[in-house]
Amino acid sequence: MSNLSVQTLKQGQNYTARELDNFVSTKDVVVLSNNENQLFTDPEREYKVVHEFEGFFEHSMEDAEKHFRNKKAYVVEKV
Known part of the structure; x- marks a missing residue:
């Protein structure tokens, strides 16, 4: 992909x-x-985008509850 201004990620596609x-x-x-922490090195x-999620659950240390975050999440792996 040559366009650095990616507006959305698509499952199954490769990105630098x-x-x-x-x-x-x-x-x-x-x-x-x-x-891990070497994604941008x-x-x-x-x-490659291998999974895309509309949101996820996270645990809050403030109220000790689990909350659903309506936030896009992507799983990528090295090609």
Whole structure:
């Protein structure tokens, strides 16, 4: 993909770390990667979107409850 201004991620497509960085910087999303904290270390490394979720549950330390967050979440893995 040559367009760095990605507006949406599509399951099954590959994106460079640079494209993902730009996307995350401009959208309110969560990205989970199988290479942990190294997602943005090599801007040209490619990742495939393997799952897309409309939201997720998280535990709140404030009220000790689980809350559903209506926030896009993507799982990517190195290609």
